[in-house]
Amino acid sequence: xxxxxxxxxxxxxxxxxxxxxxxxxxxxxxxxxxxxxxxxxxxxxxxxxxxxxxxxxxxxxxxxxxxxxxxxxxxxxxxxxxxxxxxxxxxxxxxxxxxxxxxxxxxxxxxxxxxxxxxxxxxxxxxxxxxxxxxxxxxxxxxxxxxxxxxxxxxxxxxxxxxxxxxxxxxxxxxxxxxxxxxxxxxxxxxxxxxxxxxxxxxxxxxxxxxxxxxx
Amino acid sequence: xxxxxxxxxxxxxxxxxxxxxxxxxxxxxxxxxxxxxxxxxxxxxxxxxxxxxxxxxxxxxxxxxxxxxxxxxxxxxxxxxxxxxxxxxxxxxxxxxxxxxxxxxxxxxxxxxxxxxxxxxxxxxxxxxxxxxxxxxxxxxxxxxxxxxxxxxxxxxxxxxxxxxxxxxxxxxxxxxxxxxxxxxxxxxxxxxxxxxxxxxxxxxxxxxxxxxxxxxxxxxxxxxxxxxxx
Amino acid sequence: xxxxxxxxxxxxxxxxxxxxxxxxxxxxxxxxxxxxxxxxxxxxxxxxxxxxxxxxxxxxxxxxxxxxxxxxxxxxxxxxxxxxxxxxxxxxxxxxxxxxxxxxxxxxxxxxxxxxxxxxxxxxxxxxxxxxxxxxxxxxxxxxxxxxxxxxxxxxxxxxxxxxxxxxxxxxxxxxxxxxxxxxxxxxxxxxxxxxxxxxxxxxxxxxxxxxxxxxxxxxxxxxxxxxxxxxxxxxxxxxxxxxxxxxxxxxxxxxxxxxxxxxxxxxxxxxxxxxxxxxxxxxxxxxxxxxxxxxxxxxxxxxxxxxxxxxxxxxxxxxxxxxxxxxxxxxxxxxxxxxxxxxxxxxxxxxxxxxxxxxxxxxxxxxxxxxxxxxxxxxxxxxxxxxxxxxxxxxxxxxxxxxxxxxxxxxxxxxxxxxxxxxxxxxxxxxxxxxxxxxxxxxxxxxxxxxxxxxxxxxxxxxxxxxxxxxxxxxxxxxxxxxxxxxxxxxxx
Numbered sequence: 001x002x003x004x005x006x007x008x009x010x011x012x013x014x015x016x017x018x019x020x021x022x023x024x025x026x027x028x029x030x031x032x033x034x035x036x037x038x039x040x041x042x043x044x045x046x047x048x049x050x051x052x053x054x055x056x057x058x059x060x061x062x063x064x065x066x067x068x069x070x071x072x073x074x075x076x077x078x079x080x081x082x083x084x085x086x087x088x089x090x091x092x093x094x095x096x097x098x099x100x101x102x103x104x105x106x107x108x109x110x111x112x113x114x115x116x117x118x119x120x121x122x123x124x125x126x127x128x129x130x131x132x133x134x135x136x137x138x139x140x141x142x143x144x145x146x147x148x149x150x151x152x153x154x155x156x157x158x159x160x161x162x163x164x165x166x167x168x169x170x171x172x173x174x175x176x177x178x179x180x181x182x183x184x185x186x187x188x189x190x191x192x193x194x195x196x197x198x199x200x201x202x203x204x205x206x207x208x209x210x211x212x213x214x215x216x
Numbered sequence: 217x218x219x220x221x222x223x224x225x226x227x228x229x230x231x232x233x234x235x236x237x238x239x240x241x242x243x244x245x246x247x248x249x250x251x252x253x254x255x256x257x258x259x260x261x262x263x264x265x266x267x268x269x270x271x272x273x274x275x276x277x278x279x280x281x282x283x284x285x286x287x288x289x290x291x292x293x294x295x296x297x298x299x300x301x302x303x304x305x306x307x308x309x310x311x312x313x314x315x316x317x318x319x320x321x322x323x324x325x326x327x328x329x330x331x332x333x334x335x336x337x338x339x340x341x342x343x344x345x346x347x348x349x350x351x352x353x354x355x356x357x358x359x360x361x362x363x364x365x366x367x368x369x370x371x372x373x374x375x376x377x378x379x380x381x382x383x384x385x386x387x388x389x390x391x392x393x394x395x396x397x398x399x400x401x402x403x404x405x406x407x408x409x410x411x412x413x414x415x416x417x418x419x420x421x422x423x424x425x426x427x428x429x430x431x432x433x434x435x436x437x438x439x440x441x442x443x444x445x446x447x
Numbered sequence: 448x449x450x451x452x453x454x455x456x457x458x459x460x461x462x463x464x465x466x467x468x469x470x471x472x473x474x475x476x477x478x479x480x481x482x483x484x485x486x487x488x489x490x491x492x493x494x495x496x497x498x499x500x501x502x503x504x505x506x507x508x509x510x511x512x513x514x515x516x517x518x519x520x521x522x523x524x525x526x527x528x529x530x531x532x533x534x535x536x537x538x539x540x541x542x543x544x545x546x547x548x549x550x551x552x553x554x555x556x557x558x559x560x561x562x563x564x565x566x567x568x569x570x571x572x573x574x575x576x577x578x579x580x581x582x583x584x585x586x587x588x589x590x591x592x593x594x595x596x597x598x599x600x601x602x603x604x605x606x607x608x609x610x611x612x613x614x615x616x617x618x619x620x621x622x623x624x625x626x627x628x629x630x631x632x633x634x635x636x637x638x639x640x641x642x643x644x645x646x647x648x649x650x651x652x653x654x655x656x657x658x659x660x661x662x663x664x665x666x667x668x669x670x671x672x673x674x675x676x677x678x679x680x681x682x683x684x685x686x687x688x689x690x691x692x693x694x695x696x697x698x699x700x701x702x703x704x705x706x707x708x709x710x711x712x713x714x715x716x717x718x719x720x721x722x723x724x725x726x727x728x729x730x731x732x733x734x735x736x737x738x739x740x741x742x743x744x745x746x747x748x749x750x751x752x753x754x755x756x757x758x759x760x761x762x763x764x765x766x767x768x769x770x771x772x773x774x775x776x777x778x779x780x781x782x783x784x785x786x787x788x789x790x791x792x793x794x795x796x797x798x799x800x801x802x803x804x805x806x807x808x809x810x811x812x813x814x815x816x817x818x819x820x821x822x823x824x825x826x827x828x829x830x831x832x833x834x835x836x837x838x839x840x841x842x843x844x845x846x847x848x849x850x851x852x853x854x855x856x857x858x859x860x861x862x863x864x865x866x867x868x869x870x871x872x873x874x875x876x877x878x879x880x881x882x883x884x885x886x887x888x889x890x891x892x893x894x895x896x897x898x899x900x901x902x903x904x905x906x907x908x909x910x911x912x913x914x915x916x917x918x919x920x921x922x923x924x925x926x927x928x929x930x931x932x933x934x935x936x937x938x939x940x941x
Contacts (some may be wrong), residue, residue: 001693002615004608011624011700015631015664017367018704023635024654026720027681030649061578064512070790074713077295079786081713083308083864089713096647099641101579104651104714108790108861109497111868120320122377134500136329137320139869141500147507164373166331187423201290204264244823245912247462253542254679256617259688261743269694270732276726294718315864326866383712 029149030093036199045197049098049189056189058100062143071114071193085119086112089196092202095195110142117194126187127179128161135167144169146184151175181211228275308386311387311395316396317379326398331372334367336399341367346404352429354405354413357387378423386411460544467546468537469821471553473904475533476814480900487893489518490852491886497879508572515703517571520670523581523661524592525549525564527806532599534813535622538676539603542619543610552598563588579640580648581658585677586641589679593633599625600856617692621668630666632657647717656707662801663703670765670809671695677762677812678745682752684826687744687842695737702730709780712789728780735773742766746794757832757914762813765838770805772797787847792882793854796847803889805841811896817895818903826899826915827908835895842888842896849885851879859941 003005035044040208049057060066073087082088091114096102120126125136131149133142146169154162154176162176173178179187221247226308315324328335338347360378360429362373364412379387385407452825493515496502503509547553567584570576575585584592603626607619636657639645648923651918678688686692708716708912709723746763753760763835779788788794815832819825853875860871 001620007615007620007623008627010697011627012631014697014700015628015704017701018656018660018707019631019635020705021723022705022720023653026649026716027639029646029717030647030652031645033647052361061512062574062576063507064516064576064578066578066580067512067515072711072714074789075293077293078713078782078790080862080864083312084862085312085317085319085864087316089356090713091288093648093715093717095715096650100644100646101577101650101654102648103578104648104711104795105608106710107582107792109872113638115316118381118575119317120377122321122375124375125321137869138329139872141872143496143499143500143511144502145510147505147510190345244462244820244873246819246825246914247458247465250458250461251683252457253681254616254618254759255614255685256689257685257687259691259741261688261690261694262740265691265736265740268736270730272730276730279726280722282724283725285717287717287719289717291718292715294722306811311864319867324869378516 033094033097035097037079043197045199046095046098046195047192049192050186053186053192054189055181056185056187056192058147059186060189061101065113066105068107068109068142069103069111070087070108070111071103071112072105072192073112073114073195081112087115089198090197091195092199094201098192110140113193114192114195115193117191120194121191123187123191124161124164126190127161127183128166130179130183130186131163131165131177132167132169145183146177148186149177149179151177151214178194223432242418266422271395296418306389306392309386310389313382313390314393317382318390321374321376326394326400328367328372329374330370332372333376334365334370334372336394339400341369342400342402349432350405350409351413351416351432354387354392354410354417355417355420356383356412356424357391358410361425361429362423363425365426366382376423380414384414415438462668464544464546465537465542465549465820467548468540470818471547471550471557472533472537473821474554474557475529475905476900478557479526479530479533479810482529482561482564483893484653484897486512486518486521487890488888489514489521491883491890493512493518494879494883494886498883505899506572513572513574513576516576516578516580518824519570519581520571520583520941521564521568523666523802524567524584525561527666527802529560530810530814531666531806532557532560532596533672534810534817535603535625535669536599536606537608537817538618538672539622540815542676543606545606545611547602547606553602556595556598558595559591560599563591563595566591574838579663582636582654584638585891586637587635588631588917589641593637596630596633597775600630602631604917617686617689618672620696621625621672621675624696625665625668625672626716626734627666628660632660634662651711651714652708652720655917656704659707659710660704663699663706663878666806667699667703667769668787670806671699672771673813674742674762674766675811677758677816678742678766679761681756681816682745684745684749687741691741692736695734698730698737699736701870702727703744704732706731709785710777712780712782712785725780725782726803729777730779731773735770735777737768738766754918754919757826757836757915757917758812758816760836760917761808763812764836765805765809765812767793768800768808772801772805776801778847787858789858790852790861791854792850792878793858796850799850800847804847808839808843811835814900818900822903822906824903824906825911825913827902827911829894829901829915829917832915835892835899836917838888838892838895841887841908842892842916845888846882846885849878849881853882902925924934 035046037044047063071091073089073091074081076082079162095114096104129136129151130145132144132146134141134144149163151171158176160176162178165171165177194206283294302321318336322328322336323333326335326337329339334341336342341348341356342373344350356376357388358378358380364373366372382390387410388405388407391410394400492509493511494504496504496511496514500511507513535551536547563584567588570585570588571583576583582589603622605621610619636653639653640650640657643648673762675686675692705727706721706724708714709728712721713723714721741834742763755764778784779794779797815826856878857871858874860866860874
C-alpha cells in the first residue's frame with residue numbers, strides 16, 4: 001500500500017459506505033415523515049408545538065437537560081421501560097418530528113421525559129420542581145434552576161403563578177418568586193412531551209394492544 | 217542520500233540543507249541515540265485469528281439477515297414483543313398507571329410529601345373511612361383537586377391535575393391498586409363505577425375543593441352512582 | 448533493516464525535520480496542555496456537582512448542564528485534538544521524511560483553532576449550547592474550528608504526497624486516513640445538525656454517527672499511528688506483522704464507521720440500523736485483535752523496558768487499554784448487555800477509559816518522546832514523570848472501576864419495575880463520590896505534567912546528556928542477568 005491514489009480512494013470509499021448507510025439512507029427513509037392524522041378526530045400525532053414550547057426547546061438545549069434526562073421509551077423485547085411506566089408504548093421516529101434537534105439523550109441520571117407532559121401536567125409542580133428539585137423530589141440530585149425565576153416585591157395581590165417556595169432559598173419577606181419567560185417556555189415544552197397517542201408502527205404492550213389505525 | 221538511492225525529485229517540501237553544512241555535535245543527543253525509523257516485519261497471520269474472522273463474519277451475516285426487519289423504515293423491533301399477560305391485567309395495569317402518573321407527587325410508597333401532596337397509605341379518603349365515599353376518590357382522579365385538604369390530621373395545599381384523559385379501566389385499576397398497597401385494604405373499584413361517576417360529573421370543568429367533595433351525594437341516594445361491591 | 452544504528456546522514460535529516468516542526472508542534476502541544484488544565488477543572492466541577500447538587504448552583508453559566516458539555520468539548524477539541532494534530536504532523540513529517548515549510552501558517556491555524564474552542568466554550572457557558580453531544584459549540588463557532596483544521600489536514604496530506612520514495616509505513620496510512628476523515632465528519636455533522644437541521648430522530652442517527660466516528664476515525668487512528676511508531680522505535684525492533692497491520696487498518700475503516708447506532712439501541716430507529724451497528728461493533732474484535740497481536744509480539748521479551756522508558760510506559764498502557772476498552776465496547780453493543788448498561792454511569796466509565804486511558808495516555812507517551820527532540824533538552828525530573836504516570840494511571844483505573852460498578856448497580860435498579868426511580872440515585876451515590884476522588888488524582892497528574900512541560904519549554908533543571916529514564920539501568924535485576932545493551936542504543940534510545 002504505497003501509492004497515494006490507492007490509499008486515498010480506499011480510505012474515502014470505505015468510509016463512504018457508512019456515510020451512505022447511516023446518514024444518507026436514513027435521511028431518505030426517515031427525513032420526510034409526516035405526522036399521523038387520526039381518522040376519527042382529525043388530530044395530528046405528534047401535535048404541533050405552541051410557539052412557547054418551541055422557545056422552551058431552546059431553554060432545554062441551553063441548560064443541557066438532555067445530559068441527565070433521556071426521551072426514549074424502549075420496546076418490551078429489550079427493556080422494562082414500558083413496565084416501569086415511562087410510557088404506554090415504545091417511541092418511534094415520528095414521535096420526534098416537531099423537535100429540532102430531538103433530545104433523545106443517553107443518560108438516566110434523572111427520569112425519562114418522553115411522556116412527562118402526560119405524567120405530570122401540573123404547571124405549578126413544574127415551577128416548584130425547577131426552583132427546588134431536592135425539596136419537591138426528595139433524594140434528587142438535580143441542580144436548582146432558580147436563575148430561571150425572579151424575586152420581586154409582591155404587588156397589591158400575589159401573582160397567580162408565584163412559586164410556592166419550600167426549602168432553603170426563601171424570598172425576603174414582602175417578596176414573591178415568579179417565573180421568567182424562559183421558565184414558562186421551558187414548562188410549556190415539558191408539557192408538550194406526550195407520546196401516549198397510538199401510532200401504527202409502534203407496538204404497545206400495556207395490556208391493551210395499541211389500536212392500529214388504517215393507513216389512509 | 218543513503219544506500220545508493222536515486223536523487224529525490226525537487227518539490228515544495230524538500231529543502232534539506234546539505235549534510236556538510238550542519239555541525240554534527242550541535243545536533244541534539246536525542247537524535248543521535250535514536251534507532252532507525254520503524255518498519256514492519258513479515259509475521260504470518262495466526263490460524264486461530266483467521267478462523268475467528270471467519271466465524272464472526274458468519275455470525276454477523278446471520279444476525280443481519282434475521283434481525284433487520286426487512287430493512288424497512290417502519291419496522292422498529294427486530295423481534296416480536298412478548299405477548300401481554302391478558303387484555304388489561306388489572307393488577308399490573310394499576311401499578312403501571314400509578315408509576316407513570318401518580319408516583320411523581322404521591323411518591324413510590326404512597327407516603328406523599330409533607331404539606332404538599334397527601335399520603336395515600338392509611339388515608340381515610342382512600343379507605344372510605346370517616347364518611348368518605350368511593351365516588352369522591354373517583355371524582356378526584358377524574359377532575360383533580362385544589363385548595364387545602366385534610367388528610368390523616370394534616371393539611372395539604374398542593375394542586376392535583378385532572379386525569380380524565382385516562383380510560384375508565386385505567387382509573388379503576390389504579391384506584392384498586394392504591395386501595396390494596398402499603399397496608400391499605402379496601403374493596404376494589406370497577407371500571408363501570410368509574411364510568412358512572414364520569415357521566416354524573418361530566419359537566420365539571422374545575423378541580424374539586426374539599427368542601428365541594430363533601431357535597432357529593434352519599435351512596436344509596438337515587439341519582440348517585442353506586443359501587444356494585446358492597447362494603 | 449533494523450537493529451543496527453542509522454548512518455549519520457539520516458540522523459541529520461531527522462534533526463532538520465524536527466527543527467522545521469518545532470514551532471507548530473510545540474504550539475499545538477502547549478495549547479493542548481493549557482486546555483487540559485481548563486478541561487480538568489470543569490470535569491472536576493461537573494463530577495462534584497453530581498455529589499453536591501448545591502455546589503455553585505446560583506449562577507446560570509455554572510449549571511451542570513453547561514459545565515458538562517463545556518468539559519467535553521474542551522477536552523476533545525481543545526486538548527485531545529490539538530495534541531493529536533501536533534503528534535500527527537510530527538509523525539507524518541518524520542515518516543515521509545519531509546521538512547515542514549510555511550510553518551507560520553500552521554501556527555496561525557493553531558491560533559484559529561484555539562480561538563474557535565474558546566469562542567465555542569464561552570458560547571456554551573452563556574447558554575447557546577446545541578445540546579447535541581460532541582457538537583455543542585454554537586453554529587457561529589464551528590466554522591472557526593473548521594478553518595483552523597483546514598490547513599493542518601491539508602499539510603498532512605500534502606506531506607504525504609511529497610514523501611520521499613520508499614515503503615509507506617502503517618502509521619502513515621492511519622494518519623492520512625484521519626486527516627481525510629475528520630473534515631468529512633465535521634462538515635456532515637455541522638450541515639445536517641446545525642446549519643440545516645434534519646427532522647426528528649434522524650438527528651440522533653447523524654449525531655452518534657458523528658460522535659462515535661470522531662472517536663474511532665479521528666482519535667483512534669492518531670493513537671494507533673503513535674503506538675505503531677513509538678513501540679518499535681524505542682525498542683529498535685520491527686512491528687511483528689505487515690499483514691496483520693493491513694487487516695487491522697482496513698477492518699477499522701470498514702467496521703468502526705458503522706458503530707454509531709449502538710449508542711441508541713432500543714431507540715426510535717428502524718431495526719436494520721441498530722442491527723447493522725450491533726454487528727459492526729462486534730466485528731471490531733477483528734481490527735482490535737490484529738493490532739493487539741502486533742503490539743504484543745513486538746513487545747514480547749522486552750517488557751522490562753517499561754521500567755525505564757516513559758514513552759513506552761505511557762504508550763503501552765494506552766495500547767493495552769485500547770484492547771480492553773474495545774472488547775468492552777463490543778460486548779456493550781449486544782442488546783442483552785446494553786439493556787443493563789444503557790443510560791447508566793457504566794457508559795461514562797467506558798467513554799473515559801477510551802478517551803483517557805487509551806488516547807490521552809498514548810499522547811502523553813508521544814509527547815515524552817517528541818518534546819526533547821524539539822526543544823533540545825531532556826526531561827528535568829524522572830521523579831516527576833513517575834508521579835505523573837502513577838497519578839494518571841491510578842486516577843483512570845479508579846474512575847473506570849467505580850463508574851463500572853456503580854453503573855452496573857444503577858442499571859439493575861433502573862430496570863426493576865418494582866423499584867422506585869430514586870433508588871437508582873441512592874445506589875449510585877457512593878460510586879459517584881469515589882469518581883469525584885479519582886478526578887482529583889487526574890487533576891494532580893495534569894498539574895505535574897504541565898509543570899514538566901513548562902520546564903522543558905524554558906529549559907529548566909539540570910542539563911542532561913542522556914535520556915531521562917524512570918529507573919537506573921544498573922539497579923535493575925534484568926540488567927544483571929542480561930548483557931548491557933550497547934551504548935547509544937538499546938534502552939537509552941528513548
